[in-house]
Amino acid sequence: MILVTGGAGYIGTHAVLALMQSGHDVLVLDNLCNSTRSALDRVASLAGRRPRFVLGDIRNRALLDSVFAQFPIEAVMHFAGLKAVGESVREPLRYYDTNVGGSVNLCQAMAQAGVFRLVFSSSATVYGQSKKMPINEHCALGQPTNPYGQSKLMAEHVMHSVAESDPRWAIGLLRYFNPIGAHASGLLGEAPKSVPNNLLPYLLQVATGQRPSLPVYGTDYPTPDGTAVRDYIHVVDLAGAHLKALDYLMNHTGISVWNVGTGLGYSVLELVHAFEHVSKVKISLSFEPRRPGDIAQCWSDPTRARQQLDWVATRDLNCMLEDAWRWQCRNPEGYVLDTLELKIKLADKGHFYKSSAFKRAVGSALFR
Structure with missing residues (x-):
């Protein structure tokens, strides 16, 4: 065990x-x-x-x-x-x-x-x-x-x-x-209990209309577009x-x-643009000063894991974002509702979420 x-x-x-x-x-x-x-x-x-x-x-x-x-x-x-x-x-x-x-x-x-x-x-x-x-x-x-x-x-x-x-x-x-x-089934994913602390969960809540805009902390880093680069x-x-x-x-x-890691680095803005392409939802941004404790860039060399563990990441950024978006559309309140309950709630209350983009996304993700 x-x-x-x-x-x-x-x-x-x-x-x-x-x-x-x-x-x-x-x-x-x-x-x-x-x-x-x-x-x-x-x-x-x-x-x-x-x-x-x-x-x-x-x-x-x-x-x-x-x-x-x-x-x-x-x-x-x-x-x-x-x-x-x-x-x-x-x-x-x-x-x-x-x-x-x-x-x-x-x-x-x-x-x-x-x-x-x-x-x-x-x-x-x-x-x-x-x-x-x-x-x-x-x-x-x-x-x-x-x-x-x-x-x-x-x-x-x-x-x-x-x-x-x-x-x-x-x-x-x-x-x-x-x-x-998230898991490809849409049943498992990240479900913050309060205001998300990480980039993608926050972005997903902006995409579903739960938050007005995505704060981008730092636009003056020594990176190609000035925003922080990470290995997702x-x-x-x-x-x-x-x-x-x-x-x-x-x-x-x-x-x-x-x-x-994957060995590839993407900036905050690159991730946002990739998500917009996957979801067809435009993300509103607010540009803020750097956060204490953040660094400019960080990405991996995963060679040792490949050599010793015979492990390599196989899913690319688009797959990560597609799976995360599917999870968010099916579980906008995390694990609070199961899929059937969510269908009923959406059917009964068209104003449940104010974002029309969210309703279109949920329609394609759930009602099929």
Whole structure:
């Protein structure tokens, strides 16, 4: 059995589905602070069986000890954590407590239970303001520009230390670039519970008329169009990388590190224009000053993942945006409504969303 912390969240649900479809038994541990258990109902409908679920927090050591004592856990995929750059600047202690303290607690509980295989959800932010592009795993770890990145780097240091202290540990650090997209079924996707902190979820809410315009933070970066450049990766490709990493750790001990990205960088404006092409919806923009903690550009060299894991991202930017738009059209309120309820609500209330573009998109996505 694989324990997936944060398994009801955006990336976690896609990883849980991939694990189950590959034959694994899965136990999800999630405190639901930024997720919902109904997402796991969607996973069950796609997988044909239901993952086990425990409501709880990785900072609760007694709960972790109970979980490891009760279930035959072989390995852990650790997604539980906070992940918004801007929020981390405003609430740094919350990020260190959850992302660092929670990871320490989890490693202690694992060692106590004799479970030593761990796939960790890390981030490309650990490279800080890297001068080299694309970024490979040999690049120096920098000084991350925000508490979120610092918390991920600190958690990595913890895991390096425990692996060096005991040769039984097999730890894979997956440094994500920018996960976007959704499951092709339209049943799983990113569903922020409050104002979205990331670019694409915010853009999608603008496209459906829920927000008036998309703020573009910074137009004076040293990039071709002045807006920040990022490496976007489809969340389903990302989930596949976790399965490959888990397989690798079955035969390798110590610490292994992999960048998980496409190796391509797109600016904010390039992503917006690509979305407009896919959706046929014009996005209203508002140009704002740079945000604290943001960097100009960041994209990956994923060569090591290809060589060691036999993994490569297969979905391009258009696919990412098409899948994300399908998810948004079918689930404008996230997991609040199922598809049938949404059809009824839209049929009964034509003014449910004010955007005529949204109504046209939903019409094509749902009523067919």
